[in-house]
Amino acid sequence: MRGCFLLLTPLEFTVTSPKLSLRKVMVYTCFVWLFAYAVFFFTENTAVLSSAIILTLAGMMIHIHFVKVDHETLLIIGSLGVQLSSSYASGRESTIFIEMNKLKDIVINEAVYMHSIIYYLCILIKDPADPETVTSVVPLFQSSNPRLNCLVQVYRSCQEILAQSR
C-alpha cells in the first residue's frame, strides 16, 4: 500500500512518497547484467559488458535525478501566494510560486481513469485582469497521489487560509 505521510504546520503540507526500493534496483540490475552476459557469451565482445555497466549507471542517475520524487510540498502564505515544490531523490528541488492575485481557488477534482476514480487536488489560476475566467489548472501532488482523506485535510486547511486572506 502506498504510504502518505502528512506533516502539518499551519502553512506547509508535505506529502512523502515511498523511497526507492533496494530490491527493485537489485532485480533490475541483475536482469540487465545477465542479459549482457548472455549477449557476451554469443558475441565474445567485451564492449557489450562495459556498455551494459555504463547504461545501468546512467539510467539510475537519470532516474533519481529526474524521475523519482522524494516529497512534494505545498506552502500557503495568506496574502502572498502558494508555493509548490517537488524534491527529487538526488536532492534537486523544483519550485513554482503562484501569487495570490493569480489564484482563484483550490479544489478537489475527480477523474475517471479506466476502471478507477482518482481524486486530485488542483489550483485554479485566473488572470488578474479578468477575475471570472479560469485560465489554467495546476494539479498538485502528481507523483505521490495521496488518498482522499489526506486531500480533504489539506483542502480544509487551505480553504481556511484562503478565506482569511480574502
Add this chain to the structure above:
Amino acid sequence: MVLKLFFPQCCNTADSGLLVGRWIPGHNSAVVLAVIHYPFIPGQVKKYLSELQSQTQVDLTVLGSWSMPKEGQEGMDSFLKDLSTIFPQKCWLQLSREIGKRGFTCQVVQNNGRLLQDREQKNGEGDKIILIHYDQRKVMLSQLHPVQDVGQKSDVEASELRLVFQTVAQSQPLFFLDKYDDGPLKLSHWQSEGREASIIAELLKQASVPVCIFLTWLLSLWYWFCSFRILHLPPVLFISSKLSTCVQSVYRAVHFRTVFSPKKAGTHVEFMRKANIFVSFLVDIALGLLLISWLYRENRISKLADTLVPVADRVAKELQELLEWLMGAPAGLKMNRALDQVLGRFFLYHIHLWISYIHLMSPFIERILWYVGLSACLGLTFALSVLSDIVALLTFHIYCFYVYGARLYCLTIYGLSSLWRLFRGKKWNVLRQRVDSCSYDLDQNTADTALFPLQLFIGTLLFTILLFLLPTTALYYLVFTLLRLVVVLFQGVIHLSVDFINSFPLFAIGLRICRPYRLAEGVKFNVLCQEPGTPLHLMMEINPLKCSSVLQCYRTPTYSCYPKDSWAGLCKKLFVGELIYPWKQKTDKTD
C-alpha cells in the same frame, strides 16, 4: 490586511537607525532599501532623500525605525519612537531585534495613533505582519521573466514581486554611499562595506566607446561600397541572392550595426541581444581561426586542392557509367531505344563539356582555394557558407540534368493528364478554372464545344505515344531527382549548422549557468521563523529560469532555412514533376 515588509539580509545586523525604502503602491507592502544610522540630522536626511528621488524616479521615504540595542544604548528606543513626529508618515514601522533572538518584533503605528501589533491570539480583527528577507545584490541584478516593456503596464496592475524587483533595481544610486565616505550620513546596505570594482572592466568600458565609433565608421564604409550602382544590376542581385556567402555576410553586417553602435543598451532585452551577438561572433571567429590553423598546417589545403580535380573527374566518370547503364537495359526494364539514345547522348555531351571546363580551371584551383580558405578567418559560418557554395558550383551539372529531366517529365505528365481527360469527354475550362464535360454531338448549336472525330483521333495517337515513352522519361527523372536530393540534403545540413551557430544565445546560457540569479523565472520562499508574538519570517530566493525557456526567449532571430513544404506537398510535387527548392529562406518574399 496583512502587511508585507521586504527586508534586506545585509541589514540584519545593522546598528539602530532609520529605515529608508518605498511603499509599494496598490499593495499593502513596503521594501526596505537601507538603514541610516544615528547620529544624523533630519534635515540632511530629507535633503538626501529628495536628491535621490529626483535621480532615480523612485519615491523613497523614511519608513520607520530600526533598533538593535547594544550595551550603553538603552535610551535609544524611546528616542527612535519620537522620530515618527519628525518624519510624518501615514504608517510608521518600528522594527526591533534583540541579540541572541532570532525573530524581530514589529509594531506599526498609524497616523491616527492606533497601534497595530502582531499577536496570534487576535484573529479576524488582528492584522499580521510578514517579514520577507531578500538578498539585495541578487535582487538588484536579476530580471524577472517574462520581460515586460517599460511603460507597458501601469504600476497598479503590475504584480507585487515585479514592483519590488523594479524598485531595488532602480535604486542603484542609493547604494553608492559606503562606510568610507565622509558625508553627513552613514548608510547600511549591501555595498556599505565598500564598493568593489575591477580596473580591467573600467578600462574596457572607457576604451569601448572609441573602438565602437571606429568600427561603426568602417561599417559605414562597407555600406557605401555596397551601394555602388554596378552591384545593383539584376543579374548581380540574382546571383548574390543565390549564393549563401553573400546572404551570410549581409546578415553579419546587420548584426555588427547592432553590436557596434556607441549607444548604450537601454533595456534588458537590447543588452542581452547585443551580448549574445557579440559572444557568438567571437566564438565564430575563434572557431574559424582554429579551422585555418588546422587547414594550413602541413599544407593540408594544397593537398585538398590536389584531390579536388580527381574527385570531380571521378564524379563525372560515375555519371557517365550511370548514363551508359540507363542507355542499356537498366534493372531489366526495356527502354524506348530511340529516346533513350537521344537523352543519353545529350547528357553525355554535357558531362564532356563539364569535364573540359574543370580541366581548364585545374591550374588555378590551388591558388583560388588557398585564398578562399583564408576567408575562414571571418568566422566558421563564413567558411561553411563558402563550402556550401563550392559544392553548389561543383554539382551544377547535376542541377542542370535535374531541371532537364524534370521539365521533360512534367511535360509528359501534363500532356497525359490532358489527353486522358479528352478520352473521358471532359475538357479543362480555362475561364472557369475547372473541368467541364464535352459532348460528341455535332449540332449546330454546340459546335464550338463539341469534339470532332479528328481531334479524338489525334488525341488518341498522342496519348499512346506519350504513354509508351513514359517509362523512359520517368526513369531519367527519378535518377536525376535522387542525385539532386542528395546534394540538397548536404547543403541543407550545412545551412542548418550555420543557422545554429548564428542563433544560439551563448551569452544567455553562460549567464544562466554561472550567474543563475540574473535570469529569474520567479521566486521561492522558505519559512525561517514562526514563533508566536513575532511576525512570520520568510526567506525569498530567486528561482532561475529553465534552460529551455532561456533558449526560447533569447534566440537571435535569423534568416532561418526551413522546409517550405510539408512531406505530403513535397511528394506531390515530385510526382507531378514540379521543380523543388526545398529550403526556403525566411526573408524571401516571393513564393
